[in-house]
Each structure stands twice: as structure tokens, then as C-alpha cells.
Amino acid sequence: MTKPESPFLKQDGTKCSCMDMLQQMLDSEVTDEQREYFKQHLDHCMPCYKNYDLEMTIKELLKSKCCGSDVPSDLLQEIQMQITQKISS
Amino acid sequence: MPHIRSMYNFGFRLTLDRDDAKDLVQDTYLKAYRFIESFQRGTNAKAWLFRILKNSFINDYRKKSKEPSKVDYQEVEAYYNSEEVDRQITPDLRVESLKDMIGDEISNALNALDVDFRTVIILSDLEEFKYEEMAKILDIPIGTVRSRLHRARNLLKEKLSEYAKSMGYNKSNL
Numbered sequence: 001m002t003k004p005e006s007p008f009l010k011q012d013g014t015k016c017s018c019m020d021m022l023q024q025m026l027d028s029e030v031t032d033e034q035r036e037y038f039k040q041h042l043d044h045c046m047p048c049y050k051n052y053d054l055e056m057t058i059k060e061l062l063k064s065k066c067c068g069s070d071v072p073s074d075l076l077q078e079i080q081m082q083i084t085q086k087i088s089s
Numbered sequence: 090m091p092h093i094r095s096m097y098n099f100g101f102r103l104t105l106d107r108d109d110a111k112d113l114v115q116d117t118y119l120k121a122y123r124f125i126e127s128f129q130r131g132t133n134a135k136a137w138l139f140r141i142l143k144n145s146f147i148n149d150y151r152k153k154s155k156e157p158s159k160v161d162y163q164e165v166e167a168y169y170n171s172e173e174v175d176r177q178i179t180p181d182l183r184v185e186s187l188k189d190m191i192g193d194e195i196s197n198a199l200n201a202l203d204v205d206f207r208t209v210i211i212l213s214d215l216e217e218f219k220y221e222e223m224a225k226i227l228d229i230p231i232g233t234v235r236s237r238l239h240r241a242r243n244l245l246k247e248k249l250s251e252y253a254k255s256m257g258y259n260k261s262n263l
Contacts, residue, residue, distance in 0.1 A: 071097045
């Protein structure tokens with residue numbers, strides 16, 4: 001069976017390296033076709049599989065641990081107050 | 090108030106200080122209100138707000154702060170656009186070690202990065218902005234966004250790897 005053509009191409013038309021594909025995946029800068037190709041690529045490229053797994057774990061960790069700064073309760077009020085003052089002045 | 094949670098988190102991650110973050114966010118919404126005419130309808134309002142906050146941070150806050158000197162990006166980018174990239178060594182970091190990081194390790198690792206690297210991680214991984222939006226928020230070319238993000242991810246991995254080592258995670262098995 002022949003391997004499908006890579007939808008990951010550089011500007012000069014040559015194929016992207018594993019590293020380039022991985023980065024585009026992580027940055028969510030891929031088309032559905034590219035995503036599908038990459039998922040299949042993972043089945044037979046161990047370094048990509050391992051790196052992708054690691055990077056996605058970091059991404060999930062970031063999302064679960066670094067988004068949760070609680071907004072100070074008075075911040076919203078202060079902003080609203082200042083804008084209201086501007087409107088009335 | 091639209092996007093206040095994301096904005097406050099961005100402000101906090103930039104300044105690493107809750108009071109400064111508060112001032113920055115407050116200032117951003119007032120500026121947004123004052124310059125609402127400059128917002129182009131149909132474009133991403135969240136990206137517009139992020140851009141105002143980032144500019145306020147650079148103009149008003151960063152001048153006062155003692156941020157470490159800036160990294161030489163030309164050097165960094167020359168390196169990352171070269172063939173060296175594919176041969177680079179991935180830090181010794183395992184998924185198992187990451188899964189054990191249930192405290193503040195990841196947050197500390199992110200905060201320890203230089204502010205420009207920290208920023209691209211926040212915009213991409215936490216806020217899910219695209220290259221094009223990030224380029225507009227940061228006033229840099231898309232190619233620079235891409236290489237800076239790549240570099241930032243590697244630096245973050247190095248930091249996490251240091252934590253993992255210091256906690257002895259990597260010493261067990263294998």
C-alpha cells in the first residue's frame with residue numbers, strides 16, 4: 001500500500017519535517033485533512049507519538065492550572081463606576 | 090464585562106502581581122471604552138482587548154519594572170530557522186512526571202519564563218488565539234510568532250524538566 005501524500009507542505013513545495021507538523025498541530029494551525037494525516041502518522045512514528053503525547057499533556061496542564069486566577073470582586077464594580085463617571089461628565 | 094476573567098489572568102501573568110494586574114485591567118477597559126470607535130466591527134473583540142492590555146503593559150508598566158534584559162531575538166530566530174531545529178535534544182521529561190505535578194509547578198514554570206515567551210504561551214495555549222491574531226496583538230510578523238512559540242515551548246519543557254529532576258521523578262524506573 002502506498003502512503004498518502006502529505007498535506008503538510010512548505011512554501012517551496014517540499015514536505016514538512018515531523019517537527020514542523022508537530023508544531024502546527026500544537027498551535028492548532030491545521031486543516032481537518034492535515035489533522036487526519038497527522039493522526040495516522042502517529043501510528044507509525046514513535047518519536048512523534050511520544051512528543052505529541054508529552055506536549056498535549058503540558059497543554060492540558062497549562063489550561064487546568066494557569067487559567068484560574070480569581071478576578072477580585074471589586075474590580076468589576078470599579079470599572080463600571082469609572083465608566084459611569086465618564087458618561088456623566 | 091466581556092472577557093474579564095481572561096483579561097485579568099493575562100494581566101496577572103504579565104505583571105505577576107495581583108494589584109498591578111487589577112490596575113492594568115481597569116486601565117484597559119477604560120481605554121477600550123474611550124477608543125471604541127477604533128474597534129473594527131466584525132473583528133475579534135477579545136484580540137482587540139488583549140492588544141490594548143499588552144500595549145498598556147509595555148508603555149505604562151514595563152518601564153517601571155525591573156524585567157530582565159530582553160533576549161536577542163535575531164539570534165534566537167536565526168537559530169530556530171536553521172536546520173539545527175530538527176536535531177535538537179528534547180529535555181528528559183516524561184508524561185508520568187507531568188501527571189505528578191499537581192501543585193504550582195506548571196504555573197511557576199510559566200511565570201519563570203521571560204515575559205515575551207510567557208506571553209505567546211498564554212495567547213496560544215490558554216486563550217487559543219491563532220497565529221494571525223497573535224501577530225496583531227503583539228505587532229510582530231507571523232513567522233516571528235511561530236518561532237517564538239516554538240522556542241517558548243522548549244524553554245517551558247526545560248523548566249518542567251528541572252522541576253521533575255529536583256523532585257526526583259526521573260530517577261525512578263528507566
